[in-house]
Amino acid sequence: MSERLFVFDTTLRDGEQVPGCQLNTVEKIQVARQLEQLGVDVIEAGFPVSSPGDFNSVIEISKAVTWPTICALTRAVEKDIDVAADALSYARHKRIHTGIGTSDEHIQYKFNSNREEILERAVAAVKYAKRYVEDVEFYAEDAGRTDNEYLARVVEAVIKAGATVVNIPDTTGYCLPEEYGRKIKYLMEHVDHIDRAIISTHCHNDLGMATANTLSGVQNGARQVEVTVNGIGERAGNTALEEIAMILKCHRQMGIETNINTRRISATSRMVSSLMNMPVQANKAIVGRNAFAHSSGIHQDGVLKNVSTYEIMDPKDVGVDDTSIVLTARSGRAALKHRLSVLGIDYDDPGKLDKVYERFLRLADKKKEVTDDDVLMLAGADRKDSHAIKLDFLQVTTGMGVRSVASIGIDISGQKFEEASTGNGPVDAAIKALKKIILKQMTLREFTIQAINKGSDDVGKVHMQVEHDGHLYYGFGANTDIVTASVDAYIDCINKFKTAG
Ligand code: KIV
Ligand code: ZN
Numbered sequence: 001m002s003e004r005l006f007v008f009d010t011t012l013r014d015g016e017q018v019p020g021c022q023l024n025t026v027e028k029i030q031v032a033r034q035l036e037q038l039g040v041d042v043i044e045a046g047f048p049v050s051s052p053g054d055f056n057s058v059i060e061i062s063k064a065v066t067w068p069t070i071c072a073l074t075r076a077v078e079k080d081i082d083v084a085a086d087a088l089s090y091a092r093h094k095r096i097h098t099g100i101g102t103s104d105e106h107i108q109y110k111f112n113s114n115r116e117e118i119l120e121r122a123v124a125a126v127k128y129a130k131r132y133v134e135d136v137e138f139y140a141e142d143a144g145r146t147d148n149e150y151l152a153r154v155v156e157a158v159i160k161a162g163a164t165v166v167n168i169p170d171t172t173g174y175c176l177p178e179e180y181g182r183k184i185k186y187l188m189e190h191v192d193h194i195d196r197a198i199i200s201t202h203c204h205n206d207l208g209m210a211t212a213n214t215l216s217g218v219q220n221g222a223r224q225v226e227v228t229v230n231g232i233g234e235r236a237g238n239t240a241l242e243e244i245a246m247i248l249k250c251h252r253q254m255g256i257e258t259n260i261n262t263r264r265i266s267a268t269s270r271m272v273s274s275l276m277n278m279p280v281q282a283n284k285a286i287v288g289r290n291a292f293a294h295s296s297g298i299h300q301d302g303v304l305k306n307v308s309t310y311e312i313m314d315p316k317d318v319g320v321d322d323t324s325i326v327l328t329a330r331s332g333r334a335a336l337k338h339r340l341s342v343l344g345i346d347y348d349d350p351g352k353l354d355k356v357y358e359r360f361l362r363l364a365d366k367k368k369e370v371t372d373d374d375v376l377m378l379a380g381a382d383r384k385d386s387h388a389i390k391l392d393f394l395q396v397t398t399g400m401g402v403r404s405v406a407s408i409g410i411d412i413s414g415q416k417f418e419e420a421s422t423g424n425g426p427v428d429a430a431i432k433a434l435k436k437i438i439l440k441q442m443t444l445r446e447f448t449i450q451a452i453n454k455g456s457d458d459v460g461k462v463h464m465q466v467e468h469d470g471h472l473y474y475g476f477g478a479n480t481d482i483v484t485a486s487v488d489a490y491i492d493c494i495n496k497f498k499t500a501g
Helices: 025-038 052-064 078-090 104-110 115-130 148-160 177-190 210-219 241-250 262-275 297-305 333-342 350-366 372-384 426-437 482-496
Strands: 006-009 042-046 069-073 094-101 136-141 165-170 198-203 224-227 389-397 404-412 415-423 443-451 460-468 471-479
Touching (some): 006 198, 006 241, 025 042, 025 262, 052 069, 069 078, 094 115, 115 148, 136 148, 148 165, 148 177, 177 198, 177 210, 210 241, 224 241, 241 262, 262 372, 333 372, 350 372, 389 426, 404 426, 404 482, 426 482, 443 482, 460 482
Parallel strands (some): 042 069, 069 094, 094 136, 165 198
Antiparallel strands (some): 460 471
8 A cells, every 4th residue: 555645836936936937827827727637735826925926826826726735835924924824715725834944054144043032933933824724834944954953843843833744945955865864764753743744845956966855855754745847946946746756656666656647747847838938958857858769779779679678657657649639730729729728728718719829820831830839839928918018020131241130110009119220140130229229228148049849940939138227137039030039038028127118
């Protein structure tokens, strides 16, 4: 008989803290519904006191999903807890996640406090949260660097105060797998009534050990894992949901199982990557483009004879389906609707499908085959519909041995502007022309172009960072024409300026 491991997904909280990856409420609902289909047990929906947007998202996600517990993050501060409880009012199953830093570094430098005072604040926060909800999770921030004896005292005290789950974050991604496992074991052996709470892992990937540390925690008694789709998260990210789910599936002898429907992993990964404009590295375990691609002759030969020679998991088990329908210019609305639904996007409003279908036909005219990534990109394109500044037209002349020339047309809240410029390349010329219209101090800080799939007719994705008035703004553009995609990304940044217009 297998033991159950609870999956706590924090894509919409820890994952969403990545600069440039912020989602609006509608997009968060889309991801939350997909996470529900995937089978996660808990969705951490946000940090309600941090912004009205986060507050609202927790409310709307609570209304949109049924089965998973909805969790809201707080500091060990009464106001935070009040606001979180308010945001959770529509959730069928609700949890408040409160906590405080417990390492000496946090106690001394962040709180200018001492261990006894921090312990008291931890207990007080749990008791305060218990006034609102039965299910209270406590996090001991930077537990990875916290002295085990003190950590055990904190864990024991918060369980006594009513914590149902205790999270042991390796906030800085510092621990070695053996060390993190020992920490969990120490708590299991030294904390009175540890069986009254579930111990949770929350590992960051700064040294590339998040998954190994999480697994080590599970092997030593943790029964909840805090993870994100594609491992996204601050700095080097969090433990990847798909890696833990597939490790436990491939190593059934461990006797631990999750509720994850692994066949939905691939679609979830693509949706998160597309909505957050966060490309997945090609060799990323489980969900990378090359995860199941055998390129060496010896491997190909082996796989053709018998897949078990080089494949430890069936690609179909993670939802990579070679026989997926390829959409072309001849595909109808129903085929597109079906594909969107497979990818986790269902439109209640038929008008929205019509809009995506129009964009689909325009792309299919330029590209032989429209892939799943293209479809996701098209579905997300209406994010820009409400922007004040839009690209009207762009014409570029470029080539070898000549200076590039661009003329550009911009629509600013219905008013049309045109300009032209030369540059040392087509993007330079186009952006210089754009800057003649938008007379603001701005500097391009980062610029990456990536093809979505393969082939010279592919859609190029552009990520940009533009600095303006001391702030960095992140923009995204996608087009079969990479110069247009670049200008779109630049305009996306400008539309986000706090002083836009
Ligand atoms: O990494 C961390 O410590 C966190 C906590 C806020 C749970 O994300
Ligand atoms: Zn974290």
